[in-house]
Amino acid sequence: MSATLRFDNIGKVFPGVRALDGVSFDVNAGEVHGLMGENGAGKSTLLKILGGEYQPDSGCVLIDEKEVHFGSAAASIASGVAVIHQELQYVPDLTVSENLLLGALPNRLGWVNKSAAKKHVRERLAAMGVDLDPNAKLRKLSIAQRQMVEICKALLRNARVIALDEPTSSLSHRETEVLFKLVRDLKADKRALIYISHRMDEIYELCDACTIFRDGRKIASHTRLAEVPRDTLVQEMVGREISDIYNYRARPLGDVRFAVKNLQGDALSAPANFGVRRGEIVGFFGLVGAGRSELMHLVYGADKKKDGTIQLDGQPIKVRSTGEAIRHGIVLCPEDRKEEGIVAMATVAENINISCRRHYLRAGLFLDRKKEAQTADRFIQLLKIKTPSRRQRIRFLSGGNQQKAILSRWLAEPDLKVVILDEPTRGIDVGAKHEIYNVIYQLAERGCAIVMISSELPEVLGVSDRIVVMRQGRIAGELPRGQASEQSVLSLALPQAETVAQAA
Ligand SMILES: Nc1ncnc2c1ncn2[C@@H]1O[C@H](COP(=O)(O)OP(=O)(O)OP(=O)(O)O)[C@@H](O)[C@H]1O
Ligand SMILES: [Mg+2]
Numbered sequence: 211m212s213a214t215l216r217f218d219n220i221g222k223v224f225p226g227v228r229a230l231d232g233v234s235f236d237v238n239a240g241e242v243h244g245l246m247g248e249n250g251a252g253k254s255t256l257l258k259i260l261g262g263e264y265q266p267d268s269g270c271v272l273i274d275e276k277e278v279h280f281g282s283a284a285a286s287i288a289s290g291v292a293v294i295h296q297e298l299q300y301v302p303d304l305t306v307s308e309n310l311l312l313g314a315l316p317n318r319l320g321w322v323n324k325s326a327a328k329k330h331v332r333e334r335l336a337a338m339g340v341d342l343d344p345n346a347k348l349r350k351l352s353i354a355q356r357q358m359v360e361i362c363k364a365l366l367r368n369a370r371v372i373a374l375d376e377p378t379s380s381l382s383h384r385e386t387e388v389l390f391k392l393v394r395d396l397k398a399d400k401r402a403l404i405y406i407s408h409r410m411d412e413i414y415e416l417c418d419a420c421t422i423f424r425d426g427r428k429i430a431s432h433t434r435l436a437e438v439p440r441d442t443l444v445q446e447m448v449g450r451e452i453s454d455i456y457n458y459r460a461r462p463l464g465d466v467r468f469a470v471k472n473l474q475g476d477a478l479s480a481p482a483n484f485g486v487r488r489g490e491i492v493g494f495f496g497l498v499g500a501g502r503s504e505l506m507h508l509v510y511g512a513d514k515k516k517d518g519t520i521q522l523d524g525q526p527i528k529v530r531s532t533g534e535a536i537r538h539g540i541v542l543c544p545e546d547r548k549e550e551g552i553v554a555m556a557t558v559a560e561n562i563n564i565s566c567r568r569h570y571l572r573a574g575l576f577l578d579r580k581k582e583a584q585t586a587d588r589f590i591q592l593l594k595i596k597t598p599s600r601r602q603r604i605r606f607l608s609g610g611n612q613q614k615a616i617l618s619r620w621l622a623e624p625d626l627k628v629v630i631l632d633e634p635t636r637g638i639d640v641g642a643k644h645e646i647y648n649v650i651y652q653l654a655e656r657g658c659a660i661v662m663i664s665s666e667l668p669e670v671l672g673v674s675d676r677i678v679v680m681r682q683g684r685i686a687g688e689l690p691r692g693q694a695s696e697q698s699v700l701s702l703a704l705p706q707a708e709t710v711a712q713a714a
Contacts, residue, residue: 212239212240212370212400212401213239213273213274213290213370213371213400213401213402214236214237214238214239214273214274214275214402215236215237215260215271215272215273215371215402215404216234216235216236216237216271216272216273216275217233217234217235217236217256217269217271218234218269218270218271218272219232219233219234219268219269219270220232220233220234220256220259220266220268220269220270220271221233221266221267221268221269222252222255222259222264222266222267222426223267224606225598226598226599226602227426227598228425228426229252229255229426230252230255230256230259230266230426231425231426231427232268232269232427232428233252233256233269233423233426233427233428234269234428235421235428235431237371237402237403237404237419238402238419239400239401239402240397240398240399240400240401240402241397241402241403241418241419242393242397242403242404242405242416242417242418242419243402243403243404243405243417243418243419243420243421244404244405244406244407244413244416244417244419244420244421244435245404245405245406245420245421245423246406246407246408246413246420246421246422246423246443246447247422247423247424247429247447247639248424248447248448248596248610248639248640248641248642249596249608249609249610249611249613249614249637249638249639249642250596250607250608250610250611251423251424251425251426251447251608251639252423252425252426253375253406253423254295254296254375254406254608254609256423257293257295257373257375257404257406258293258295259271259280260280260286260291260293260371260373260404261280261283261286261291261293261295261373262280262281262282262283262284262285262286262287262291263283265279265280265281273289273290273291273370273371287367287369290368290369290370290371291369291370291371291372291373292364292365292367292369292371292372292373293364293372293373293375294360294361294364294372294373294374294375294377295375296375296376296406296609296637297609301348302347302348302349303347303348303349304347304348305344305345305346305347305348306331306342306343306344306345306346306348306351306359307324307327307328307330307331307332307344307345308327309348309359309363310331310334310344310359310362310363310366311327311330311331311366312363328344328345331344332344334362334366335362338362338365338388338392339388339391339392340358340362340388342355342358342359342362352380352498352499357377357380357381357385358381358385358388358389361374361377361389361392365392365396369401370401370402371401371402371403371404372396372401372402372403372404373403373404373405373406374393374403374404374405374406375406376406376407376408376609376637377389377405377407378407378409378412379407379636379637380636381498382497382498382499382665383497383498385498386412390415390416393405393416394416405417408610408637408638408639408640409666410440410443410444410640413435413443414435414436414440417435418433418434418435419431419432419433419434419435420432420435420438420443422443422446422447424446424447424448424449429446429447430446444640447639447640447641448639448640448641450641452640452641452644455640455643455644455647455672456647456669456672456673457644457647457648457651458672458673459651460675461489461651461654461655462489463487463488463489463490463675464487464488464489464657465487465488465523465524466485466486466487466488466521466524467486467487467488467490467522467523467627467628467657467658467659468485468486468520468521468522468540468627468628468659469484469485469486469520469521470482470483470484470485470509470518470519470520470521471483471518471519471520471521472517472518472519473505473508473509473515473517473518473519473520474515474516474517474518475504475505475508475513475514475515475516476513476516477501477504477505477507477508477513477683478501478504478505478508478683478684479501479682479683479684480683480684480685481517481518482505482508482518482684482685483685484678484685484688486628486659486660486661487659488657488658488659489654489655489657489658489659490654490659490660490675490676491650491651491654491660491662491673491674491675491676492659492660492661492662492674492675492676492677492678493662493663493664493669493670493671493673493674493676493677493678494506494661494662494663494664494670494677494678494679494680495664495665495667495670495677495678495679495680495699495703496665496679496680496681496686496703497665497681497703497704498665500680500681500682500683500703501680501682501683501684502632502663502680503544503545503632503663504683505680506542506630506632506661506663507542509529509540509542509630510529510532510535510540510542510630511529511530511531511532511533511534511535512532512542522538522539522540522627522628523627536623538627538628539623539625539626539627539628540627540628540629540630541620541623541626541628541629541630542620542630542631542632543616543617543619543620543621543629543630543631543632543634544632545632545633545636545663555603555605556603556604557600557601557602557603557604558586558590558595558597558599558600558601558602558603558604558607558615559582559583559586559600559601560582561604561615561616561619562585562586562589562600562615562618562619562622563582563585563586563619563622564619583600585622586600587600589614589615589618589621589622592618592645592649593614593617593618593642593645593646593649594614594641594642594645595607595611595614595615595618596608596611597611609637610637610638610639610642613636613637613638614638614642614646617631617634617646621649621653626653626656626658627657627658627659628658628659628660628661629650629653629658629659629660629661630660630661630663631650631660631661631662631663632663633663633664633665634646634650634662634664635664635666635669643669647672647673650662650673662674667696667699667700668696670699671694671695671696671699674691674694675690675691676688676689676690676691677689677690677691677694677699679699679702679703680703681702681703681704681705682705686702686703687702689702
């Protein structure tokens with residue numbers, strides 16, 4: 211299965227953007243090659259060229275020293291290449307096994323032998339250590355599970371060159387371990403692997419070599435990554451030094467602004483109680499599936515509560531729908547911004563203004579376009595959203611820049627009182643994370659009560675004034691900033707059996 215891969219002087223221009231500019235590097239057989247760079251640096255574009263979705267304007271790809279030109283995704287697949295894209299491609303109404311065998315269904319005698327297909331899939335999934343029901347419809351699965359299906363699909367094809375674009379951004383800890391094992395097995399089998407991630411820890415854990423992009427250009431390739439300090443990579447990516455990306459600043463806290471009492475719902479295993487003070491940032495940590503997003507959906511009126519009350523500034527309020535929440539000044543920026551948030555055909559400016567534009571109605575009738583443009587430009591600048599202009603359609607932005615635009619939508623609301631952010635920095639590069647934390651601190655300084663859900667423990671520890679830990683559908687405990695450490699938080703988050711196993 212051995213293969214080597216070479217990119218030779220690849221260039222690609224989109225209207226108004228030079229996405230790739232003379233990019234050359236090698237990926238050796240039996241190597242995991244990390245690809246890093248800021249949002250919009252050109253990483254996904256390179257993988258789309260490898261996957262036959264885009265054609266390069268200049269340069270070429272070589273596999274085992276031979277030039278290959280992929281006019282289509284099918285041509286790339288036929289050459290033994292598997293690209294797992296950042297935006298998942300799946301058919302929601304098919305089952306896991308149907309999705310996995312798409313285009314390759316056992317077809318003896320001209321019809322689909324469903325039971326043979328299922329058996330095959332079940333065996334292969336078990337061999338890979340992936341726990342998925344072959345009969346489940348994709349739409350019923352979590353994003354993480356859909357991602358696993360996508361990865362398994364590539365592996366079932368026995369590809370020689372495998373490229374993964376931010377595969378772990380929605381995987382749980384355990385699923386990530388399964389994935390890493392798969393990647394290591396493929397590496398031992400001498401395949402050529404490319405791995406894109408914004409998570410530095412993963413890059414060091416998994417990759418042998420690493421190439422850094424900035425603004426479509428290759429800044430550096432490190433063949434022996436283990437010898438390169440982190441600061442060097444950050445400096446190469448963002449072109450400046452960032453000494454402390456969290457840059458935490460303490461601030462005075464006011465009265466309890468937002469309180470949840472005895473809240474009950476289907477997704478919770480015990481009633482939930484918590485409060486957030488004016489100016490306070492409360493981090494919600496838990497393993498994937500601990501119930502953090504579900505709890506916030508109840509709070510926000512997106513799911514139906516069974517019981518419980520919500521108080522704003524000491525007064526009970528009714529939140530029966532998300533519209534009602536927003537009218538009270540409570541917003542939630544969802545985790546799955548792609549599915550819940552983005553209006554793909556609209557422009558960046560329209561996406562940013564979608565929620566707050568009702569404030570910009572002149573005499574209640576005409577949209578104040580100037581105000582909208584100002585808001586859009588302010589956030590494009592503030593979060594460094596990489597786009598030729600505010601009029602660009604959002605679907606042409608890179609994954610991380612779309613995330614920033616959708617996040618801006620919630621931050622652009624005037625009169626915010628309570629801001630709930632679900633994984634606000636998922637898929638966002640180190641430099642832009644820094645800017646997002648600053649926006650969060652500014653909101654807190656204005657007196658907002660902030661809830662930040664995050665699966666990245668260093669981020670929760672770095673930004674929060676207090677940390678609430680959830681486990682298996684309930685609040686397991688909380689820690690003030692001064693007492694929170696990786697260990698103290700994890701011991702609350704892990705199911706008891708795992709804690710014991712870890713201690714042993
Ligand atoms: N189809 C397209 N049309 C116009 N511009 C595009 C298109 N695809 C990508 N771009 C632009 O090319 C640049 C590189 O985008 P790309 O998706 O490769 O970035 P990336 O490094 O993967 O970023 P991220 O970390 O955010 O995923 C961006 O400025 C993006 O807006
Ligand atoms: Mg990308």
